[in-house]
Amino acid sequence: MDSQENRDTKTGVVTKSTGSWYTVRTSSNERIECRIKGNFRIKGIDSTNPVTVGDRVTYTMVEDGTGVINHIATRDNYIIRKATKLSKRTHIIAANIDQALLVVTLQYPETPLMFIDRFLVTAEAYHIPAQIIVNKIDLYTGAIEKELSDFKAIYTGAGYEVIEISAVKNVNMDSLVKILKGKNSLISGLSGVGKSTLINTIDKSLNIKVGELSDRHKAGKHTTTFAEMHELSFGGFIIDTPGIRSFGLADLKDELAHRFPEIRRVMDECQFNNCLHINEPNCAVQAGVEAGSIASSRYANYVSMLEGDEDDPYRQNIHAV
Known part of the structure; x- marks a missing residue:
């Protein structure tokens, strides 16, 4: 009994x-x-x-x-980041997820490429498929349109799907619904990129609190205080995370090159098996950068992560509000 x-x-x-x-x-x-x-x-x-x-x-x-x-219970997977800049401990963002969606904006506020690349590297390390959602495309005109085209070329070239949306104007939100339907999805991004508006647009029954931008820094003010999983009316679950102002890597340097899909594709062609792709001769990765098949911004961020440059411009661009 x-x-x-x-x-x-x-x-x-x-x-x-x-x-x-x-x-x-x-x-x-x-x-x-x-x-x-x-x-x-x-x-x-x-x-x-x-x-x-x-x-x-x-x-x-x-x-x-x-x-x-x-x-x-044993986790299928999880995604983590360093708790703080100086801490060796980690913070687990979520567990048992089917995909990670990173919401970014090119302006209002600008999402630095280093932030994006650190997030993608972490998702790769924990074998979580990641996609990039570019929000607020209704605001992008002139030079920003060209910047958006260049941005898409960088990340589609690396092997990621990039979806352009406007949550406020309800542009291309049906594509996002198809991606989310029937899956456990993590949604993350800097404060102010419009995560809460996005969630409310795809499922109005959720009524997530929407914040505003800081006039001084054009950065977001936190509206989501704690991570929370919401059930979607059309099937599936979405995990809304607090707006993140930094995304420190958690001891991923040993296999860092493997976490960049475009580097992983060619690294076996390097002359040396232990090539770090920095200044070694006959390096296929450096050759790819020179040929333009590997984006120079992605490669620069790889080098920065490998060298542990915690004071790179990415951190300096993220303002406390």
């Missing part, structure tokens, strides 16, 4: 994390507020948050109607 504890033990998926409390969605679509049991740590991961949105968990009900999480 099952013990009382076993009868009270249930399973669910974490849909929201506020640091000390976790909202768990049950199979019957109930929401249970849970804490974690004691000094909960996952072997091999030194993170600031042992439980994250998307985790499949086992919890036990207690007398006050809340739950205590006592087990996390």
Whole structure:
């Protein structure tokens, strides 16, 4: 016969994390507020948050109607970043996701290419398919239109799909719905790129709070405080993350070249097996940069990441608001 504890033990998926409390969605679509049991740590991961949105968990009900999480099922995948510039610990953004969508803007505010490349490298490292969503295309005229064309060439050339949308004007949002339907999708980006407006446009029932830009810096003000998973009316789930102002890499340098698809495609043609693609002779990667088949901006960011340049212009362009 099952013990009382076993009868009270249930399973669910974490849909929201506020640091000390976790909202768990049950199979019957109930929401249970849970804490974690004691000094909960996952072997091999030194993170600031042992439980994250998307985790499949086992919890036990207690007398006050809340739950205590006592087990996390093996994750299919997860995506992390360094918690802070100086910290060696990591922050798990989400787990068990089918794809990662990075929302970027070329202006209002500008998303630096280094931020984009760090995000894509991390997604590659954890084997999560990534796509780039360029928002606010209704605002891009003149020179910015040429910049958008160049941007698309860089990232489609690297092997990524780039989707142009305007959440405010409802431009090309049907394409985004097709991408999201039936999948667990992480959506991320700098503050101010229009993630909340985007989510509200594809599913008006969600009613996510929308923020505004800082007049001083043209950067976004945080509206999403904690990561949260929302069920989409047309099928699937979307994980909305807080606007990120930095995306530090977490110990990915050993296989960094493998995390750039366009470098990975040609690196076996280098003369030396241990080629770092910096100044070695007969390097296929450097030859690709010279020939234009590898974007110079992507290569420069690869070198910067490899050398651990944490003070690159990317960080200086991100303003605190």
